[in-house]
Amino acid sequence: MKIKIKCFSQVKYALGTDELTLEFEMGKTTSQLEQLIREKADGKLDGVSLRIAVNQKYSPDEIELKDGDEVAFIPPVQGG
């Protein structure tokens, strides 16, 4: 399955891109994907709290991802 990952602020800064598309076997969860993203960031996201949004909605609980999902790891927001 293909998962699109949107990157903002510190996540964009850490990964050097604003969007990634990754392919996985079925069954990948949001927590597993977060772990992978943190590994890709090579320590640059250590200590940064990330909330997860799936298809543009906050997803407080770990869920299994589906083909075509759009996932964003949301660092602390700063509007205003």
Next chain:
Amino acid sequence: MVTVKIVNGPISFYLNDDSGKQDGAELIFNGRVRATEQGKNITALEYEQYEGMAEAELTQLAKATCEKFPIHDLYCKHRIGRVDVGETSLHVVIWSKHRKEGLDAMTWFVTELKKRVPIWKWAILEDGRKIPSECSHE
């Protein structure tokens, strides 16, 4: 009723037409860009949004504010893109019968906005470098 917009470019402020007869209070909040960011001089902030989700969350928050407090209307514009020092990045107007509920609603709305609406700031330093802002209210 709420009106919420995310705009890329200068904010056009709400134009008061003096037509509201039921509200004794009209509160206006303008958030502006400060010249310093974590002790460093900056020339501007660049606001980044999660397009789609940011306006949806902001609209949901505005509706929740109208349900939580006895206010009549909420008007909000949030700017994205480059905002120079001194310019307005956030413009909010709230109408209520009396001032207290309007003031309480304004405080809650802006506080929650800074916790949940997916918008971020990048600081533009005097040497032109762009770095993620460290300013956070979570």
